[in-house]
Amino acid sequence: MKFVLILSLIALFLCSHLSLSFSIDPIEPSNLLPRPLILQYTSSIEEPSDSTLTQLRCDSWRFAVEANNLAPWRVVPTECGPYVRDYVTGLPYKFDLEMVARESLNHARTVEIKGDGMDAWIFDIDETLLSNLPYYTSHGYGLELFNAHEFDIWVEKAIAPAIESSLILYEEVRALGFKIFLLTGRSEGHNNVTIENLKRAGFLHWDKLILRGPNDKGKTATTYKSEKRREIEEEGYRIHGNSGDQWSDLLGYSVSSRSFKLPNPMYFIP
Numbered sequence: 001m002k003f004v005l006i007l008s009l010i011a012l013f014l015c016s017h018l019s020l021s022f023s024i025d026p027i028e029p030s031n032l033l034p035r036p037l038i039l040q041y042t043s044s045i046e047e048p049s050d051s052t053l054t055q056l057r058c059d060s061w062r063f064a065v066e067a068n069n070l071a072p073w074r075v076v077p078t079e080c081g082p083y084v085r086d087y088v089t090g091l092p093y094k095f096d097l098e099m100v101a102r103e104s105l106n107h108a109r110t111v112e113i114k115g116d117g118m119d120a121w122i123f124d125i126d127e128t129l130l131s132n133l134p135y136y137t138s139h140g141y142g143l144e145l146f147n148a149h150e151f152d153i154w155v156e157k158a159i160a161p162a163i164e165s166s167l168i169l170y171e172e173v174r175a176l177g178f179k180i181f182l183l184t185g186r187s188e189g190h191n192n193v194t195i196e197n198l199k200r201a202g203f204l205h206w207d208k209l210i211l212r213g214p215n216d217k218g219k220t221a222t223t224y225k226s227e228k229r230r231e232i233e234e235e236g237y238r239i240h241g242n243s244g245d246q247w248s249d250l251l252g253y254s255v256s257s258r259s260f261k262l263p264n265p266m267y268f269i270p
């Protein structure tokens with residue numbers, strides 16, 4: 001009898017706890033199946049301030065730029081001018097550049113260098129090896145429409161500084177035994193100032209510098225750079241890595257085994 005009583009107490013205890021554990025909230029009409037699976041945000045999100053909203057919108061804009069979802073685009077949206085200025089002059093841009101360089105080097109180290117001198121890495125120049133930030137500092141960080149004449153004057157000064165993380169990557173990649181191709185949208189008329197600037201910034205010993213010739217005029221960067229990559233391949237080189245700040249440096253045909261996109265929220269080149 002005592003045993004039965006104990007069993008009854010245990011059963012009562014379990015039933016009461018199970019009923020608690022398995023109690024189900026009342027079914028809301030919106031929870032009825034079938035229903036679309038839509039990400040639900042908590043209702044506790046507070047209404048952000050205007051400055052926070054601007055920051056969030058500009059975050060979204062920059063994400064769309066870097067993911068190449070927003071293309072083409074002409075200038076930085078007015079409300080994102082201060083945001084882009086703070087980004088490119090602050091630690092976020094530096095850290096993003098360092099991240100790209102680190103992952104590029106990680107990839108480069110995995111490549112088996114054949115020793116026949118035909119393993120190649122391509123670098124773009126502007127906003128990839130050299131920074132034109134001093135120019136853009138006095139031209140609205142991308143708020144102003146690109147002015148080719150003013151930019152040429154800047155280029156001809158040959159004083160664009162190196163992007164430090166890219167300089168380190170460049171030297172490491174070269175030391176690993178890659179042939180270095182510099183493929184730029186600059187015109188052949190800027191050959192000498194480009195060499196002068198590269199050397200001044202610390203970039204030495206590349207294997208080939210390719211600039212836009214008369215036959216490349218009017219071509220999109222995607223077409224021009226694809227054609228040049230194909231020529232490199234036809235010479236027998238294996239392109240293992242390609243570093244550029246524009247998707248037009250990286251897309252098209254004869255693409256590299258791995259492409260590395262450096263950040264650039266200041267301008268877009270098709």
Ligand SMILES: [Mg+2]
Nearest residue numbers: 124126127245
């Ligand atoms: Mg570039």
